[in-house]
Amino acid sequence: MTRIGVVTFPGTLDDQDASRAVRLAGAEPVQLWHKDRDLHDVDGVVLAGGFSYGDYLRCGAIARFAPVMDSIIEGAYKGLPILGICNGFQILCEAQLLPGALIRNNHQKFICRDQKLRVETTDTAWTKLFTVGQEITVPLKNGEGCFVAEEELVNRLEGEGQVVFRYVDFNPNGSLRDIAGISNAAGNVVGLMPHPEHAVEKGFGPIAGDEPHGGVDGLQIFASAVASIMG
Numbered sequence: 001m002t003r004i005g006v007v008t009f010p011g012t013l014d015d016q017d018a019s020r021a022v023r024l025a026g027a028e029p030v031q032l033w034h035k036d037r038d039l040h041d042v043d044g045v046v047l048a049g050g051f052s053y054g055d056y057l058r059c060g061a062i063a064r065f066a067p068v069m070d071s072i073i074e075g076a077y078k079g080l081p082i083l084g085i086c087n088g089f090q091i092l093c094e095a096q097l098l099p100g101a102l103i104r105n106n107h108q109k110f111i112c113r114d115q116k117l118r119v120e121t122t123d124t125a126w127t128k129l130f131t132v133g134q135e136i137t138v139p140l141k142n143g144e145g146c147f148v149a150e151e152e153l154v155n156r157l158e159g160e161g162q163v164v165f166r167y168v169d170f171n172p173n174g175s176l177r178d179i180a181g182i183s184n185a186a187g188n189v190v191g192l193m194p195h196p197e198h199a200v201e202k203g204f205g206p207i208a209g210d211e212p213h214g215g216v217d218g219l220q221i222f223a224s225a226v227a228s229i230m231g
């Protein structure tokens with residue numbers, strides 16, 4: 001069975017939901033602790049959302065130096081599928097596994113809403129099962145979600161197909177070019193601000209189309225990783 005590690009740092013909030021999403025996608029979730037020196041032979045890793053180390057300094061800035069990150073960085077360069085959700089995305093940027101940075105929302109407030117996104121590429125380990133241009137709705141909740149990078153870098157990300165998700169209808173934080181998620185050049189490392197792990201079960205997900213509180217669009221992200229790992 002495919003084994004996907006879910007990392008818990010002090011202050012992580014969404015590791016249980018991420019583990020549940022992994023299980024619903026047909027894989028076995030493996031708990032990884034911030035102090036773990038190895039990844040216990042997992043086939044993929046999820047850096048879950050939350051408030052690691054209380055968001056001190058900058059979101060993700062301290063978690064980036066946790067012992068488990070050495071193995072994650074090594075795994076990333078070897079092609080291990082890695083997903084960073086919200087605080088996980090911030091940690092991946094701090095670790096320079098993904099380019100750019102996430103800064104305070106342009107309106108200076110924490111925001112929580114059901115957010116529509118467009119899937120811009122299926123050439124990543126985490127979006128393989130979508131269709132290009134598909135619109136999905138998943139919850140969003142963060143204080144530092146504004147994606148910024150130099151103009152030249154953003155142009156390169158667009159040109160190389162590394163913009164993976166874009167906000168639709170409403171940009172919730174001032175992110176450049178409505179960018180909600182990006183990947184590394186190889187497509188195995190993906191980070192996104194909204195939370196797919198909160199949209200995996202009917203009755204608990206966001207309001208989406210004809211499905212009040214029933215949207216399960218997020219599940220495809222975890223199922224995509226399982227499909228990529230199985231080849």
Ligand SMILES: NC(=O)CC[C@H](N)C(=O)O
Nearest residue numbers: 049050086087142143144
């Ligand atoms: N939901 C989250 O992961 C939040 C991330 C981070 N603590 C922020 O507020 O931006």
